[in-house]
Amino acid sequence: MTNNKNQNLLLRSEHVWKVFGDGNEKKTILKDMSMSVHEGEFVAILGPSGSGKSTFLRVLSGLIPPTEGHVYMHEKELQGINNEVSIVFQNFALYPWLTVRKNVALGLLHSTISEEEKEKRITDAIHAIGLKGFDDAFPREISGGMKQRVGFARALVVQPTILMMDEPFSALDVLTAENLRHELLTLWLEKKIPTKTIIMVTHNIDEAVSMADKVCILSSNPGEIRVELEGLPVETRMQKGSDHTELVDSIYQIMTNPKKNPQTILHDGNHIPITLEESPYQVLPQIGISKLKAYIKKLMLQGGKESIRELNTNISLDDLLPLIEMMDILGLGGVEENRLFLTELGDAYAHGNTEEEKQILKKQLIANVSLIQFIMQQLEDGKHTIHTSDVLKHLHAYFPHQDAIIQLKTALTMGIYAGLFSYNRQTGRISLIEN
Ligand SMILES: Nc1ncnc2c1ncn2[C@@H]1O[C@H](COP(=O)(O)OP(=O)(O)OP(=O)(O)O)[C@@H](O)[C@H]1O
Ligand SMILES: [Mg+2]
Structure with a gap:
């Protein structure tokens, strides 16, 4: 097996932004995304759920236009759908009333090649992807793994220049996933498929490391390319050796330290650092107070320290990332050498009774959460009460409409729980609780 990569630039996004909605409802999903993909490259786009991975893939494939910026294929600006691209979707997207063969044939619906050539290509794709003998089966009659094989065959039958895959x-x-990954990678590395480049979207770190030449890590809210890392050499990629573990760990560290410069996490100087914009308010991570409490207690029971990989076997990355961030903001925990640990305060919190927990939370919210500081200042300055709409008006300068509401809700929930203020749903007013 050899690495397929050469220097021919194939697809490129230049300062791509994607904003959905209009007026007050505007939300920036992709922020200034510039990425280059070369011939022979297998690129993984890795990011937490909701970070805009699918949106980015849709922009790259020309399914939707960027709000700002450009996408170039062979250095020519893309106008509409890129017909050198085929996409494989997470949910297979098969037609239940069509047989396997007919589902695969759909890939060639708009092709101008002869019927004879079409039939040959369909047969070849069906054989290559391990569907031999299943031509006449219907989707309901085959397993999930076989269904996705149909998804692959339908994409590959087109012999696309670029194969895009969304999770x-x-x-x-x-097990099925592991087999299929291995088969696809083998087809690709042994050049059994004419595809020149593969772009895969995933939130699975291990999968990205097992397959890709380049791993592009996104941050969320908005989706932004944080860093691009070189993948492992093809010889060792699928083996779970020490360099595999090391790269997976580095990526865990990068993703669980959203504010840290990836460069300082990685010792290798080969990677592209991205600076993050300063904002007057932190973006509060979305984790409920009861989950936060439960996970902190769980961590305490595990001796106050646990490897993030181990935690990730029970807690999804979508909970784990906000959890770590919130613990960090509140000074209750931190990450060191890929382990999440409780600080002394975090330990006191975990051991405390409800009243003690509240006192700790209260103190930490006032000391560390900028939105709470703003609300408290307003409450203490004025008549000890403010309207949420005034806080929102203020926040709109810094957050898109929907995000401002989410941020305020998060701050309110925590402040109320800690006994800093109360909130009246009927009047929409926040009132100071005086001690
Ligand atoms: N057409 C749309 N209009 C408005 N908002 C959208 C639209 N499409 C996506 N979004 C929003 O953009 C954000 C990113 O969505 P996207 O599906 O690209 O993320 P993702 O990283 O693929 O997430 P997942 O891991 O859940 O697949 C989400 O908040 C989603 O609600
Ligand atoms: Mg998606």
Whole structure:
């Protein structure tokens, strides 16, 4: 097996922004995303759920236009759908009333090649992807793994220049996914498919490391390219050796330290650092107070320290990332050498009774959460009460409409729980609780 990569630039996004909605409802999903993909490259786009991975893929494939910026294929600006691209979707997207063969044939619906050539290509794709003998089966008659094979065959039958995949293995059980990954990678590395480049979207770190030449890590809210990392050499990629573990760990560290410069996390100087914009308010991570409490207690029971990989076997990354961020903001925990640990205060919190917990939370909210500081200042300055709409008006200068509401809700929930203020749903007013 050899690395397929050469220097020919194939696809490129330049300062791509995507904003959905209009007026007050505007939300920036993708922020200034510039990325280059070369011939022979297998690129993984890795990011937490909701970070805009699917949106970015849709922009790259020309399915939707960027709000600002450009996408170039062979250095020519893309206008509309890129017909050198095929996409494999997470949910297979098969037609239940069509047989396997007819589903695969759909890939060639708009092709101008002869019927004879079409039939040959369909047969070849069906054989290559391990569907031989299933031509006449219907989707309901085959397993999830076989369904996704149909998804792959339908994409590959087109012989696309670029194969795009949006979480193609995430709906499959562990073993099936692993087999299919291996088969696809082998087809690709042994050049059994004419595809020149593969771009895969995933939120699975291990999967990205197992397959890609380049891993592009996104941050969320808005989606932004945080860093691009070189993948492992093809020889060791699928083996779970020490360099595999090391890269997976580095990526965990980068993703669980959203504010840290990835460069300082990685010792290798080969990677592209991205500076993050300063904002007057932190973006409060979305984790409920009861989950926060439960996870902190769980961590305490595990001796106050646990490897993030271990935690990730029970807690999804979508909970784990906000949890870590919130613990960090509140000074209750931190990450060191890929382990999440409780600080002394975090330990006191975990051991405390409800009243003690509240006192700690109260103090930490006032000391560390900028939105709470703003609300408290307003409450203490004025008549000890303010209207949420005034806080929102203020926040709109810094957050898109929907995000401002979410941020305010998060701050309110915590402040109320800690006994800093109360909130009246009927009047929409926040009132200071005086001690
Ligand atoms: N057409 C749309 N209009 C408005 N908002 C949208 C639209 N499409 C996506 N979004 C929003 O953009 C954000 C990013 O969505 P996207 O599906 O690209 O993320 P993702 O990283 O693929 O997430 P997941 O891991 O859940 O697949 C989400 O908050 C989503 O609600
Ligand atoms: Mg998605």
